[in-house]
Amino acid sequence: MINAKKAVGERAAAYVEEGMTVGLGTGSTAYWMIEKLGEMVQAGLNIKGLPTSKATEEQANRLGIPLVTFSDVKQLDITIDGADEIDPQFQLIKGGGGALLREKIVAKASRRMIVVADESKLVDVLGTFKLPVEVVPYGWEKTAFDIQLMEGTPHLRKDGDNTYMTDNGNYILDVDFYPIREPRKLSEALNQLPGVVENGLFIDLAETILVGTSDGRVLIK
Incomplete structure (x- = not known):
């Protein structure tokens, strides 16, 4: 599958044009897009990037x-990022890599969002991939209880024996909500809970989906 991710990541880099400010996504497919952009910059392309995680930076x-940072710019021309699940309406689940808050800030600040993924990420209904929800450490147990009342089953993300910590110093609850038939409604409800910083449902943000197939082709949706 690495060949599919490499092919689609490199294809996505072709959407970046001279002078653009680019949101640089996080994850195994976005990695290849950034590698290609690096080659393009070394060949003379003039762009600026705004990373969505410390790893991407x-x-x-x-x-x-x-x-650049948001002290330098307020709007980006384009963001290219991956996804953990994509439904037929281009609604996404993101956050498997732990960068969902920064990814959403950057995506919402962009004129256009292009999503890169391999074909395994296409689903009919969201939710097989547990929904990441970033929460503040204080009172996370109460936040998890409130999510349970919404018929979700939360699991505190771990990093070995330790609690996983995001680049923002928060925790992530990976929540089983399958099937997510009303992603917009669920996203709004989650963000009303005290303690929730942001959730991994990306609603009406993706404009173009590039899908890498196992035989090396790239499908554009």
Whole structure:
């Protein structure tokens, strides 16, 4: 599957044009897009990137991609990022890599969002992949209880023997809500809960989906 991810990531880089400010996604497919952008920058392409995680920031720095922050820009031309699940309406679940809050901030600040994924990420109904919900550490147990009252089954994400910590210093609850038939309604309800920082449902943000297949083709949706 790495070939599919590499093919689709490199294809997505072709959407980046001279002078653009680009939201740089996080994850195994976005990784290849950033690697290709690095080659393009080294060949003379003039762009600026805004990373969605510390890992992406480190990768971009290694490749010599100039970076900016939201103190420098308020809107981005394009964001290219991966997804954990994509439904037929282009609604997404993201956050498997733990960067969902920064990814959503960057996506919402962009004129266009392109999603890169392999074909295994296409689903009829969201929710087989547990929904990541970023929560503040204080009182996370109460937040998890409130999510249970919404008929979700939350699991505190671990990093070995320790609790997983996001780049923002928060926890993640991976919640089984399958099937998610009304993602917009669920997203709004979750974000009303005290203690919830953001959830991994990306509603009406993806404009174009690039799907890498096992035989190396890239499908555009």
